[in-house]
Amino acid sequence: MHTKTITALAQGLRDREFSSVELTQHFLARIHQYSELNAYITITEEAALSAAAHADTLLATGNAPTLAGIPIGQKDIFCTLGVKTSCGSKMLDNFIAPYNATVVEKLNQTGAVMLGKLNMDEFAMGSSNENSYYGAAKNPWDIARVSGGSSGGSAVAVAAGLAAAATGTDTGGSIRQPAAFCGITGLKPTYGRVSRFGMIAYASSLDQGGPMTHNAEDAAILLQAMAGFDDKDSTSVNHPIPDYQATLNDSLKGLKIGLPKEFFGEGLSANIATDLHNATQEFQRLGAELIEISMPTLTLAIPAYYVIASAECSSNLSRFDGVRFGYRCENPVDLADLYTRSRGEAFGKEVKRRILMGTYALSAGYYDAYYLKAQKIRRLISEDFKKALAQVDIIMSPVTPTNAFGIGEKTADPVQMYLEDLYTIAINLAGLPAMSIPAGLSAEQEGAPMLPVGLQLIGNYFAEAQLLNVAHQYQQVTDWHQRKPADFQ
Amino acid sequence: MTSSTPENWEAVIGLEIHTQLATVSKIFSGASTAYGAEPNTQACAVDLGLPGVLPVVNADAVHKAVMFGMAIDAHIAPYSIFARKNYFYPDLPKGYQISQMDLPIVGIGHLDIEVDGETKRIGITRAHLEEDAGKSLHESFHGLSGIDLNRAGTPLLEIVSEPDMRSAKEAVAYMRKLHELVRYLGICDGNMQEGSFRCDANVSVRPKGQQVFGTRAEIKNINSFKFVEKAINHEIERQIELLENGGKVVQETRLYDSDKDETRSMRSKEEANDYRYFPDPDLLPVHIDEEFKATIKADLPELPDAKKLRFKNNYQLDNESAGILTASRALADYFEQVVKISTCEAKLCANWITGELSAALNKADLEINDSPVNAERLAGLLRRISDNTISGKIAKQVFEILWQQADTDADGIIEAQGLKQITDTGAIEAIIDKIIADNPGQVEQYRSGKDKVFGFFVGQVMKEMQGKANPAELNKMLKAKLS
Numbered sequence: 001m002h003t004k005t006i007t008a009l010a011q012g013l014r015d016r017e018f019s020s021v022e023l024t025q026h027f028l029a030r031i032h033q034y035s036e037l038n039a040y041i042t043i044t045e046e047a048a049l050s051a052a053a054h055a056d057t058l059l060a061t062g063n064a065p066t067l068a069g070i071p072i073g074q075k076d077i078f079c080t081l082g083v084k085t086s087c088g089s090k091m092l093d094n095f096i097a098p099y100n101a102t103v104v105e106k107l108n109q110t111g112a113v114m115l116g117k118l119n120m121d122e123f124a125m126g127s128s129n130e131n132s133y134y135g136a137a138k139n140p141w142d143i144a145r146v147s148g149g150s151s152g153g154s155a156v157a158v159a160a161g162l163a164a165a166a167t168g169t170d171t172g173g174s175i176r177q178p179a180a181f182c183g184i185t186g187l188k189p190t191y192g193r194v195s196r197f198g199m200i201a202y203a204s205s206l207d208q209g210g211p212m213t214h215n216a217e218d219a220a221i222l223l224q225a226m227a228g229f230d231d232k233d234s235t236s237v238n239h240p241i242p243d244y245q246a247t248l249n250d251s252l253k254g255l256k257i258g259l260p261k262e263f264f265g266e267g268l269s270a271n272i273a274t275d276l277h278n279a280t281q282e283f284q285r286l287g288a289e290l291i292e293i294s295m296p297t298l299t300l301a302i303p304a305y306y307v308i309a310s311a312e313c314s315s316n317l318s319r320f321d322g323v324r325f326g327y328r329c330e331n332p333v334d335l336a337d338l339y340t341r342s343r344g345e346a347f348g349k350e351v352k353r354r355i356l357m358g359t360y361a362l363s364a365g366y367y368d369a370y371y372l373k374a375q376k377i378r379r380l381i382s383e384d385f386k387k388a389l390a391q392v393d394i395i396m397s398p399v400t401p402t403n404a405f406g407i408g409e410k411t412a413d414p415v416q417m418y419l420e421d422l423y424t425i426a427i428n429l430a431g432l433p434a435m436s437i438p439a440g441l442s443a444e445q446e447g448a449p450m451l452p453v454g455l456q457l458i459g460n461y462f463a464e465a466q467l468l469n470v471a472h473q474y475q476q477v478t479d480w481h482q483r484k485p486a487d488f489q
Numbered sequence: 490m491t492s493s494t495p496e497n498w499e500a501v502i503g504l505e506i507h508t509q510l511a512t513v514s515k516i517f518s519g520a521s522t523a524y525g526a527e528p529n530t531q532a533c534a535v536d537l538g539l540p541g542v543l544p545v546v547n548a549d550a551v552h553k554a555v556m557f558g559m560a561i562d563a564h565i566a567p568y569s570i571f572a573r574k575n576y577f578y579p580d581l582p583k584g585y586q587i588s589q590m591d592l593p594i595v596g597i598g599h600l601d602i603e604v605d606g607e608t609k610r611i612g613i614t615r616a617h618l619e620e621d622a623g624k625s626l627h628e629s630f631h632g633l634s635g636i637d638l639n640r641a642g643t644p645l646l647e648i649v650s651e652p653d654m655r656s657a658k659e660a661v662a663y664m665r666k667l668h669e670l671v672r673y674l675g676i677c678d679g680n681m682q683e684g685s686f687r688c689d690a691n692v693s694v695r696p697k698g699q700q701v702f703g704t705r706a707e708i709k710n711i712n713s714f715k716f717v718e719k720a721i722n723h724e725i726e727r728q729i730e731l732l733e734n735g736g737k738v739v740q741e742t743r744l745y746d747s748d749k750d751e752t753r754s755m756r757s758k759e760e761a762n763d764y765r766y767f768p769d770p771d772l773l774p775v776h777i778d779e780e781f782k783a784t785i786k787a788d789l790p791e792l793p794d795a796k797k798l799r800f801k802n803n804y805q806l807d808n809e810s811a812g813i814l815t816a817s818r819a820l821a822d823y824f825e826q827v828v829k830i831s832t833c834e835a836k837l838c839a840n841w842i843t844g845e846l847s848a849a850l851n852k853a854d855l856e857i858n859d860s861p862v863n864a865e866r867l868a869g870l871l872r873r874i875s876d877n878t879i880s881g882k883i884a885k886q887v888f889e890i891l892w893q894q895a896d897t898d899a900d901g902i903i904e905a906q907g908l909k910q911i912t913d914t915g916a917i918e919a920i921i922d923k924i925i926a927d928n929p930g931q932v933e934q935y936r937s938g939k940d941k942v943f944g945f946f947v948g949q950v951m952k953e954m955q956g957k958a959n960p961a962e963l964n965k966m967l968k969a970k971l972s
Binding site: 079087092095098197198199200201204231233234315317318320321323324325326335339359363 | 541
């Protein structure tokens with residue numbers, strides 16, 4: 001049951017093959033069985049079973065909403081009423097959210113059953129999930145390797161069958177990179193497509209929630225439930241929501257695919273280059289046309305991203321001051337002591353590093369040189385994408401330069417870690433939608449394990465339906481998305 | 490108190506005024522802005538800065554800011570942005586205040602003030618929208634501090650003037666004018682005790698004739714017209730004394746202590762925060778187009794200066810009466826209602842409102858809207874003065890009763906108490922004859938040239954007639970009889 005897609009599970013539930021309670025129990029049992037993967041921070045067993053029972057009564061009436069009874073996991077960045085919402089941080093280890101994020105509310109309304117809250121890098125800062133206060137979520141393909149981050153728990157849960165689907169958030173690649181490392185499908189929608197209300201902010205102008213699933217069809221179903229304008233989020237966009245499933249089977253004949261040469265050059269592992277070459281050949285067979293394009297500003301994305309994201313996070317995380325909620329140090333002697341020790345004791349290293357970088361970048365005398373310069377680069381990158389997407393329908397690229405790396409391998413060198421996001425970051429700066437889909441299973445060198453390889457599809461603003469269509473067509477003729485890690489069958 | 494600036498020095502003053510916009514809900518959340526609720530009962534998740542919450546701008550706050558901009562003839566930014574001002578303080582829940590920095594909603598405008606009969610134009614640099622912080626309460630918490638976040642997120646319009654004022658008197662005139670204007674516009678209740686209208690004053694001095702400004706000190710949070718005048722005068726004196734003794738003014742923030750009537754240093758420029766302003770990524774830029782401005786312009790009420798001019802022209806009022814009557818929109822409306830209902834001469838109406846009625850309101854510490862005598866009842870009284878039913882003197886008695894007894898009207902009172910003025914010449918003549926007969930000595934005096942005695946006769950007749958004789962008729966007849 002745990003390898004089935006949402007579509008298959010929904011059918012099973014409607015055909016009374018199994019009940020939602022049985023399905024939920026099955027997933028809960030697996031979560032406990034494979035707790036070594038550290039996918040969940042909080043398991044909401046009781047609430048899940050009662051939601052499942054409720055779904056069963058709805059299913060019995062024959063009038064249940066789309067996701068009724070489907071067990072999913074929520075990234076622990078989304079506030080969930082009455083449930084601990086830690087954001088992967090010691091700072092919020094004691095924080096019980098008093099309200100639901102809009103995404104949570106919407107998924108609840110479509111009848112989804114929440115199994116629990118998924119592991120993540122602290123405040124979504126990280127590319128390996130090693131920055132979680134609760135320890136790293138482990139890659140089910142090789143538990144000595146990282147899951148990717150920051151939505152590592154979400155990717156692990158779907159890949160290892162610990163949830164039928166999961167939510168994630170993506171600020172610089174946090175959905176796509178772990179999806180690639182764990183061999184699942186992940187979609188980062190257009191900025192503004194999914195409400196950020198109740199999603200704890202890392203970098204407000206870049207953060208975007210999205211689905212992490214077994215395949216494109218499931219991503220379409222989940223996005224359908226998550227997307228939409230929210231009057232509680234001024235940056236959400238009031239743009240019509242298409243029926244994402246309706247166009248999944250459109251033909252790719254004549255589709256123009258752009259391949260930026262900057263993304264296929266130096267730094268890309270040979271096995272990934274090969275897998276992606278094979279994938280693009282597959283698209284050619286589906287009737288698409290491959291066009292080499294150039295996007296010269298892409299190389300500027302990483303420094304611009306780390307200035308903007310850090311600047312925003314330095315301000316966004318100021319509210320964690322030990323005064324009203326979250327961690328407070330013992331016996332503060334005065335206000336300054338309360339602030340410095342509460343923050344000093346509860347924030348992890350990477351979070352502190354980014355707060356420092358961001359504070360520096362916004363300081364008087366440096367603002368123009370860093371923040372303003374970065375914003376200019378951001379505009380140039382957007383222009384580059386705009387030009388490219390006038391020329392082609394969709395852009396394809398790698399998601400990651402390497403396969404999932406070993407736990408502890410890159411923690412000593414933050415810059416090396418930041419380079420992990422080379423191919424994903426520019427898309428957040430431009431605000432475009434992008435997907436990661438499984439496109440291979442290969443080893444980096446002789447004797448290394450066979451690990452999933454992701455292909456990135458980048459579309460125009462609000463072209464999620466097209467991305468899903470392209471991904472779905474590929475998944476009709478390949479089976480990479482059906483491969484599951486052997487140890488967690 | 491007049492400015493004590495010595496001849497050879499000149500003060501330079503600019504004001505920053507925080508006006509609390511009279512919106513029903515907060516600037517970025519749906520919580521109520523009502524004053525005086527139990528601590529922390531009017532702070533929602535957004536006001537508390539809980540993880541994950543987002544601000545959404547209150548359209549009414551934008552509307553009111555634009556109204557203000559139009560009223561001071563300012564440039565309205567077609568595109569303005571909200572910025573974060575970052576600093577840590579327990580009553581600032583998010584660790585930053587949402588304000589406006591580079592692109593404020595209201596740009597350069599001006600306001601004319603009148604001091605000693607002369608009009609002076611004061612430049613307004615900008616006015617920007619921002620959210621208020623909460624309140625820290627340091628008393629009754631046994632060494633700890635309490636935080637009340639009811640005020641957090643209340644919309645403020647910070648109005649920054651040019652350093653165009655040269656005395657405390659001018660500063661107060663500007664502040665009063667602004668106070669009058671925001672209340673006219675209905676964008677602020679103007680309640681200074683509740684902090685709806687607060688002032689920071691930037692003060693510097695320089696030798697007369699010098700072009701360059703001196704170093705300024707900023708005096709924070711002055712909450713009354715009286716204190717603004719005192720604080721500025723005190724600061725001018727302090728700076729002059731300092732400079733004359735060879736000292737230097739340091740750029741700093743000072744607090745005015747109204748009990749001791751002095752300002753004292755709060756923090757110097759060096760200790761000032763680096764607020765690390767940057768555009769708030771949670772909020773979109775505010776776009777104001779011509780159409781929006783046109784709608785607001787059409788809905789703008791008549792402004793104090795225009796109203797004053799109209800009162801002078803249409804009602805033939807003098808400058809002072811027109812000024813008093815137009816000082817608040819409510820008073821001006823009251824006046825116009827009285828004129829309309831009574832159909833009396835505007836001057837009579839103006840005299841009664843600025844005289845008897847204003848005195849009574851002052852004594853009872855009431856605003857015009859809470860006047861026990863409404864426009865209709867006052868008009869009823871004025872009508873009876875106008876048509877000679879009662880004299881002005883009797884009218885004051887009637888007014889007294891109108892003020893004290895809610896369900897009365899002038900005609901009823903006049904009827905019930907028999908106060909109707911006697912215009913019957915026969916009746917008056919009979920009394921005059923009696924008084925003349927009874928006082929031959931005084932008659933003799935008058936006729937021998939002592940004009941003053943005339944008053945005695947008027948008094949005697951009035952006394953006999955309980956004040957109800959028509960004074961004009963009485964004078965005329967008495968004069969004829971005595972000659």
